[in-house]
Amino acid sequence: MSPLNLDPKKAAPTQWRSLDELAMSPEFQAGLEREFPEGASEATELDRRQFLQVMGASFALAGLTGCDVVRRPKHEILPYNNAPEHLIPGKPQFYATTVTVGEEVMGVLVESHQGRPTKIEGNPQHPSSQGATGKLQQASILDLYSPNRSQKVLKNGASSTWDAFWGGMAPVIDGFRANGGEGLRILSGYIVSPSFAAIKQHILREFPKAKWVVYEPVNRDNARIGLLGAVGKPVDAHYRIESAKRILSVDSDFLESELNHVAHARAFAKTRNPDLGKAGMSRLYLMEARYSVTGGVADHRIRVKPSMIPAALALVARELANQGLTFQSGETQLIDSALSASNGTIAEFSPQLISELAADLAAHRGASLILVGKHQPPLVHALGHAVNRLLGNVGTTVLYKISPTFAFNQDSPASAVAIRDLAADMEKGVVDTLLMIDANPVFTAPADIQFTSHLSKVRHSVHLGGEVNESAQAALWHIPQSHYLEHWDDAISFDGTTSIAQPLISPLYTTFSKSEVLAKLFDYRYRESLDIVKGHWMSRSGALGFEIAWRRWLHDGIIETGALPDSGPGSSSGMDAFLKAHSSSDEGSREGGIELMLFEHPNVHDGRFASNSWLQELPEPITKLCWDNAAYIGPSLAQKLGIKDQIILKNDKGVPMGQYDKPMIKVTRGGHSLSLPAWILPGMADETVVIHLGYGRKKGPGIAEGAGFDAYPLLDKRVGQPLSVQVEVTGSTYTLACTQDHWSMESRPIVREGDLELYERRPNFSADEFMNPHPPLASLWEEHDYSKGMQWGMTIDLNSCNGCSVCVVACQAENNIPVVGKGQVIRGREMHWIRLDRYFTGDVDDPGLVFQAMLCQHCENAPCEAVCPVSATVHSKEGLNEMVYNRCIGTRYCSNNCPYKVRRFNFSNLTNHYSESEKMQKNPDVTVRFRGVMEKCTYCVQRIEQARIGFKNKGNEVIPDGAIVPACAQACPTDAIVFGNINDPKSRVAVLKAHPRNYGVLTELNTKPRTTYLAKVRNPNPAILKLSRSAT
Amino acid sequence: MILRDNTLPRATLVESKSFGEVNEIICAPTNPVRTPKTWHILFLGSLSLLCLLGVMLAYLVWEGTGIWGVNMPVAWGFAIVNFVWWIGIGHAGTLISAILFLFRQKWRTGINRFAEAMTIFAVMCAFIFPSFHVGRIWVAYWMFPLPNSMGMWPNFRSPLLWDVFAVSTYFTVSLLFWYVGLVPDLATLRDKATSKMKKVLYGVFALGWRGANRHWQNYERTYLILAAVSTPLVLSVHSIVSFDFAVSNLPGWHTTIFPPYFVAGAVFSGFALVSTLMIIARKVYGLEKVVTMHHLDNMNKFMLATGTIVAYAYAMEFFIAWYSGNPYERFAFINRALGPYGWAYWIMVSCNCIVPQLFWWKKIRYNLLITFIITILINIGMWFERFVIVMTLHADFLPSSWGYYRPTWVDWLTFLGTFGLFGTFFLLFLRFLPTLAIAEVKGVMPEASPHHGHHHQEALTSGGQH
Amino acid sequence: MVFPRWTNKVPFWLLVTLAVLACSIVFIFWYWGSPKHLEVGYQPQQPINFSHKLHAGQMGMDCRYCHHTVDKGKFAGVPATETCLNCHTQIKQDAPDIVKLREFHAAGKPVPWVRIHKLPDYVYFDHSAHVNKGVSCISCHGRVDQMDVVRQVEPLSMAWCMDCHQAPAANIRDKDLITKLSWTPEGDALENGRKFMDMYHVKPRTDCTTCHR
């Protein structure tokens, strides 16, 4: 699909010639100037036709709005002047590029329609993607077109120009040439780009006295320090999850928020296939205080108070020692200090549990794995690696390889330290110039160092970023940064895979990449981002045959650099020094009382995605909250605080719903306090409060502003470190938007779950043990014959699905699904075609968690069809439940009659106020729905039809299995969603539908759904089950 | 028949003794001099409510259904509740004029005209909701089978489409029925009229009626046929309305008991409103002589009967839900009574099942004030019955999809507005048309029998001949 | 006496007038309201007087010389200005229209052709799917090779599309002849059509999602 770009200099630009014209054309500029940050639910007027005329022929049919059959007024067709090569109007093209979020580097393919990038897909050749993506990568394309983007240079908040900026900075830089960079500070995120690192080297060489500060509020510094202590080399741990039979995760949310989580999720899912049997299927133990999605899939989830987590691991280690593992002296010290570091009594752990756990691990030497969460203190990491080594996992399930990006960042200490040093220098007034490169320290820096107030002491503060955020407003200069799809770049992923990031569109506004800005400021030998990247790699691989290599890199999206060498187990010789540095109590928290844990938000991360409306409206996986964050507390703490929330207390009786007004609580830490709504989350550790960071942007751009509550002021230590707080109920309430009110399955056979023992005893337990008793499903008439031709169907494996929600975002991007805003979500009008249902099972204090993607089931006897008075929803001969928007008159009867309630209605006009730029993201192959029509999952019928036409044009009438992949299946990291022709017995989907775990939801209604599910099978430790049974 | 008329105590049908007096009594309201103040006040009120309705509907068409409280899963809110409520009220008229006619219930003549008018205006109110609740009203005409350049036709399997046909047929036939009944009385007004204007207007609509017996013959046959077809029609309409729910597959909706139970409920609420209005009109216009306590007593007995049927239906629903052993059904009904909308359920039960039982006591049946209050309670209860049924949507099969419905101010004002529509038309009817069927009332007076005063033998024979 | 004798005639004549009125209204909608009338015959003035009759007809250029993506993609493709200049840098440089054309090209401005065949935005028509199954240009666009100024000759209404999707034989021909607008089958057209239908596996679909997505 992705054509070779011959001359790279031309290749990229010519693709979007018409957009060059567009970007420069006055009316378009005007259109963009007009945009100002505002809520997703508000409207900005636009004139579609004018826009179309600017956009050219290809968009005229792009399906931007609803029906106008009558011809007048006249439409124009604007052809190219010089036609770009490879371009067939109406056929999307795919280009490989790279997305970088913090430390996470992911190779992706970007779908482009006549020069408009519209959708991000995973790059199958890139190890950290393998064809899938994370939700942040999926949603990142919206930032390109966001009306909240920063579009012009600001000086003291007033509109200014680039020339003014260059002119203003030139003397400053000259000054630094004189003093060797005295007082020059450059603050950036973690550096993964070799070419950018080269610029950094250049600057530090030219200005030896300058300092470079690497600051990531959410970082892996603890893991690095711990590894340095345990291994003695600057290595990264590479986990071979696919070959681990027993996994103990110590507060490690490795399926959602840890580095490389997409690849981990895929690998882990492979080990969860119950057909592997007792010997083959993995077992996951997890100790955590919060409730993470990884906790949801765990076989044994052990609730531990934050400050007790180190102790928990230490106890396991000690138990292992008792069972015959011999720790070295340093490591025993680790255990002791871990135990001492945690205040709580270790009595609250059941010793039998610990011993059974340890026994299970010990029984799987070389095939077990200890994972420690990035927020745990270094000594826990060190301990984790020690245990891994003793269990013989190093070399089998854990590999240590020298970190390829270590060199880029080594001259800056750990973020937490670095930012404090910087603040100190600023306070001393020794910082003359501070360049904040694509970072937002004013918002994310710990409150106690008063970064903002010190910033005023800096003479020249410059902020480079994609949006006018807190730092931009506090700085002297703000200069707009181009989106990663607008400039050339490169990145090296932690496993050494290096990839080129090529632009798909020339900058919509006059913006520059961070490389370009620094190159120009500090007079680097290249200026254009293309030259910077190309130049860097030419200097590496030499000019000989470079062009051919370069073209291949662009095509594949990766530069195959040989896999990093395994640096072996290393030695714990540095352990003593490490212990001195880190076992001291400042790391552990002897704080006790009610403990607060601050984490990055799974959707908006540390706040950098807060203005992305897709991610704002995407329900948080566990609580299903959107547009806000909240203080999560367990039921026990709620009762202690006297909070009566019927949702949880009356859970299984009655249906208390529509109660979105949540009680506010005041969380106080030292001088700072924060009032925010309390959300009762079953399964939280007792006496624990969890708050997600990244919300409550004060002067945040656009929709970010006013959404949620800013917890950074409470942060006076590392992110994720337990902080003791006082909590009181304020008495006032706050309205939260939640997309799933009800928590319990009401003991209905919806998500069907069993353990491995049951499965092996009765492979099709899901069908016979759960089905509601019902009379035989006889039909009154001769049923329609679906045995011929291609018949589409889907299976969703509940064992693989971990609820990460990337499918929801992918679907939104592919199908032009509008965002409705908080108010409408509260009214129950969210538009997501995929509702990722989340149910808690069992005891409210320590429940299990299951997810189920609920989307149109394409029932063969679809109840929705019979009741539509105008035949707007009917069945295709290939078994699709078709929804014809332009026939729909909006009686909403179909939704009433849908037992799965998967239909969505355009109650208001959600699509006629897109900004000019937002329209450019829309997929031209899918109608943008208008007010008053119903919509729902179509199995991505546009992809089916394109594939069909493609194959038929080539003369073959059958579409091979796997040629059609719906957006959700494509994005899914765990491959849980499989789509295909159920009439072809060899197709994957047909095989899965024949699988004993396969079952349909509500089949007793004789709806005959085409979407079916594979029952969930956990692999709990029988010994531990026995314990809990005897306990009760 | 005639025999029975003679034996019935006079007070039960018409207290007046002369045709002339009946004329006077019934035509009086159309005389401007006799129009009471209250009429003017009420009319002004209704008119302003009617304007309110117009504004609300305009706002709706402009902004979309988003201004209502409807959501997912409760995609039908007030609109359908009000629709079923109004259409239900509309059933009394036809029932009285058709079914009671077939059963030769002569007391119906005291109220049928009144009730028929009510039917027509109620159906008008009802019609507004299904037509305006759609998302794109400008293409709502796709529900009618019209040839078009898309080659698309409606889906005749959809209960909503059945509604379209049922309700429009019902409206048309009721209108004809009402008008045919009016023709002789319009002639009466024509001949009483003094002003040229009235002579012309009444004259035109009276079609030149001259009471000829050769006309009366066809006329009576027509009336009989209309009654004969309206009877199944009136039963079919609310059955079909109930299909909107019964034909679906939702717990609490998908029940075979709905058609009879909806019809009973419709008659129940219809009679209640007829009594409510009749009690007022009777007082204001002094119609006591033609609308006797006997009429009201009969109405109350009807309410008692239908109310008891409805109560039985509620009980039976619950029983079947339990008996079916279907967990979704069971939950749906327990949730109705104890769930978040339990309050509505209990209002419904107390108004529809408990209150009407008071009518077992003759004293209460004959007490105007209490009757008046009870009839109003019944209509509140019947509105809530529909509310409870529609709200069953809020929790069906998958708990993940459960939601909660809150009406918005627009919902409320639109509902209020329909009372304006009803009131305006109804007051105009009171003011300009004979509120009672003059000819029919005369026809059931003992004096109307050609054998009045003769001895029974001949009465019997001629009675038999008829 | 309120009503004179003649009033007895009124009802009859009223009835007659109403009947006539009703019929004429129906007819008005039926005829003037249909795409057959609204769409067919649309013939806007183009910015440059390009004559298909001259190029495609008399000079016999193949349609695909300019509309070169017709068998590859959704859109037939409006030729880039440079395509015209391939020849017109030699031929007729100084004809006023060519001068105009060069000006557009020099200014880097696209030629604002006026769209004639316009389907609603929610209809996804794919040229390649039809052309590759032997549906000729003529079936939808008529004898463009005889038009000086192109005009719409078919209603392009849904019913019209469905007619062909239900019975395509009449519009299927040898793939090599799809751009031969003057070609007419010798012998039975339907027979000929069926032959190629079998050859090309022409099974037109009538599911909604064939066109609406």
Add this chain to the structure above:
Amino acid sequence: MEHAKPLGIHQSADGSRLDASDSQIPVKLFGMLAEFASPGEIYEAAKKIRDAGYKHWDVHSPFPIHGMDRAMGIGQSKVGLIAWVGGLLGAGGGFTLQYWVSVHANPFIIAGKPFNSYPAFVPVTFEPGILLTAFGAVFGMFFLNRLPTLYHALFKSKNFHRFSNDAFFVSIEARDPKFDLQATEKLLTEIGGKNIEVVED
């Protein structure tokens, strides 16, 4: 006995026509109108007129009088027949439309049901049936009664308007072969008719 009309009319031999030579303005008669006090009286009167062999005559009353049809000796009404035809057309048309649409015009697969899902077609067969029956009955009645007839000779009479209140009339038309000013007037007087008047056309 007082007369509504000038004596001139009496001099003419045949009430229906006056020879052109006559100096008087030519007048055409509609017939004769007589009033009766009660349903009982007019019932008896009707029998007698029937027996006297009159064909073109009628009884006018504020409400239908039981047994009057028999008393007047008029046959069955034809309204029923027309209604019946209407009903058949309605129901037949309704079902045919649905069948044609669902099987031929739009053969869509809907909820897995057969194209001809006749159970679902019952309501829309029933309703048009009812509708056209009602139309047949009402408009058939209008047709049979020749309504609307806004102008009618009887409305010239100064008494007649009371038929819609409490008076009962018999009208005998001049076109009846047995009509004769004196004879008819005599008959009406005998059977107790009051305010007998001759009505011009």
